[in-house]
Amino acid sequence: MKTILHSADRRGHVSFGWLDSHHSFSFGNYYDPEKVHFGMLRVLNDDIITGGSGFGTHPHDNMEIVSIPLKGAIEHKDSTGTHAVINENDVQIMSAGTGIKHSEYNHYKDKTTNFLQIWIIPKKRNIAPRYDQKTFNPQDRLDKFQTVVAPDDPNAVWINQDAWFSLGKFQNDFSTSYLLKKPTNGVYAFVIDGNVTINGQSLFKRDAIGIWDIDKIDITANTNAEILLIEVPMH
Template identity: 65%
Template sequence: MKTILYKSSERGHANHGWLDSYHSFSFASYYDPKKVHFGALRVLNDDTVHPGYGFGKHPHENMEIVSIPLFGDLEHKDSTGRHEIIKQNDVQIMSAGSGILHSEMNANKDKEVKFLQIWVFPKEYNIEPRYEQKTFKPEDRINIIQTVVAPDDDKAVHINQDAWFSLSKLENETTITYDVKKDSNGVYVFVIDGDVAVDGQQLAKRDALGISETNTVTVKANSNAEVLFIEVPMNIGEN
């Protein structure tokens, strides 16, 4: 088993006034040669957007982009004509493929929106852009693992990669085991809230542990906690 510790306090940080963003990997003006990507996982931004503000229309291509709202409502528009509101307990994916323009705005004038935006390198390049979002019941992740993004599960949103995202909301002292779906994949365990031990490594809120060369990952909650599992190929371009 190989592990890489990513401390919350060591993330990149950019406060633009309307946007307060923490970068787990090199992004925009933040660059750390040791934190460019974890396998096919390229970006994990922890964003807070002030009421009424957001990201104007901008382009993406050949990237799988997942948004997970943690609080508030996120308004999405894109060049396909789609216009959606993404809420807490929703998960959105946009396969940018051959190219797409989109905007993301705080849909509310009276409260912040907090969300995770995650980029994964695709399996197939230059596909037709696609969009999908689904709502997931929070009670279906209490002390168990709830898959929300997958290449092979109709209950999850579809990703153009051999990658799986899962959520778990753990009660104090609960232990769960994550089974790696594909040999040679790694798992990036991100603590949304609380304190946990991941294969014995103590992690606090917004800490993460990248784990590879193993078939299972064990998480023990040291408080009430919420955890995001991101399983990805460790070799970019691997099929």
């Protein structure tokens, strides 16, 4: 088993007034040679956007971009003609492929929105750009993991990679295990809220741990807690 610990207070941070963002990996002006990626996981940004603000139209290519609102809603427009609102309990994915332009704004004028923006390096390059979005029942992740992104699950949003995203909300003292889908994959566990122990390591809100060379991870909630697991190829 190999592990890497990313504590919440060691993340990169930028504040532009309208945007307050913490970066788990090197991004923009934040660079840490030890935090460039975790396998095929390239970006995990924890963004807080003030009312009515957002990211103007900008391009991407050859990246799988996942958005998970934790609070509020994001309004999305892109060059494929898609115009959608991503709410809490929604998960959105955009395969940038050969190239796409999009904008993301806080849907609300009078309250902040907090969402996770996650980039995964794709399995196949230069595919046709595509968009997918689904709403998930939060009751289906109580004391268990709910798969929200997968290459092989029709109930999840599809991703152009052998990667799986799972959300779980656990009650205090609940314990469970997560079995990896592929032996060559690793898992990046990001604590959205609460305090948990994963394979003996205590983690608090916004802490993360990457684990690989293992077939499962063991999780215990020390308080009521919410976790995002991102399983990705390591090579």
